[in-house]
């Protein structure tokens with residue numbers, strides 16, 4: 048018997064532009080035809096951006112981050128006659144970016160796309176790294192793809208119009224970057240709290256650029272999330288379970304998850320009490336309610352989380368501030384540790 052084999056490798060390069068021009072995507076698109084996916088909120092807040100564009104509007108809520116929305120976008124793309132010669136531009140927060148990337152990946156077996164993230168969370172995290180997708184039933188981001196956009200325009204000025212809760216949610220992810228190893232962000236968070244809370248323009252620019260750099264460095268080593276990229280999930284295993292069961296914004300739930308993971312790091316003898324105290328002080332100094340009460344429903348949500356492998360979870364703990372480590376723990380062990 049003969050075996051015929053072949054392999055193909057898709058190598059993509061994403062360019063990230065740190066620009067203050069909200070319309071910079073038009074320059075990048077150049078002569079190509081394009082269509083924009085965004086939401087009512089963005090259109091209301093920044094009408095000038097959407098002037099004279101082919102526009103598909105979606106409801107950017109977690110309840111609508113699903114296959115029904117994907118299907119309705121595909122219907123609209125098809126009705127507009129969009130083919131592979133077009134580029135799809137997603138302008139919005141993590142929901143718009145995640146959905147745009149997934150739609151672009153599957154529509155006509157793949158069209159090119161670009162992202163203009165507009166929340167702190169999407170600027171610093173969600174838009175970077177090529178993970179796209181939608182929720183399925185109660186499972187977050189269960190259906191999706193790995194595909195990198197042609198470009199990302201990271202304009203830190205967008206954070207100025209975010210509602211406070213959204214800003215604090217994004218800041219939760221920024222704190223995560225500080226604790227998993229970005230000492231520059233840690234320094235800014237520790238010494239420039241007033242500027243951070245006031246969304247000082249140059250401070251925003253700095254922390255977003257730092258977060259992007261850290262994410263790029265990690266993603267380059269592990270594009271499909273099989274190894275070192277797990278450290279980006281610091282605070283997320285428990286954070287996701289809180290987000291899903293208590294309906295708390297992503298980054299705010301992640302802060303509670305960071306606190307819980309810090310406690311587990313101490314209980315497992317990895318982290319000193321002193322360092323844990325420093326972490327808790329940092330979180331509380333930003334006004335977060337870091338309390339958490341985990342019960343059956345949280346454990347069940349963790350068990351259902353797609354990141355589990357069999358009944359084990361790759362759980363991110365800290366050996367020190369800036370020194371994450373991934374441990375494969377059983378659900379039972381986690382339940383015992385957070386109990």
Ligand SMILES: NC(=O)c1ccc[n+]([C@@H]2O[C@H](COP(=O)([O-])OP(=O)(O)OC[C@H]3O[C@@H](n4cnc5c(N)ncnc54)[C@H](O)[C@@H]3O)[C@@H](O)[C@H]2O)c1
Pocket residue numbers: 086088089092107108109112139140141142143145165166167168169172173174175176178179187188205206208209210213216217297
């Ligand atoms: N792909 C990834 O790697 C990754 C990583 C982290 C999070 N995520 C996903 O990101 C999603 C959360 O994204 P998010 O926190 O960016 O929020 P979001 O997309 O849910 O948007 C939150 C709200 O802010 C509004 N908004 C967006 N930009 C605005 C602006 N500049 N001014 C005023 N309002 C604005 C939106 O219309 C929406 O109402 C989750 O679904 C999560 O799963 C993905």
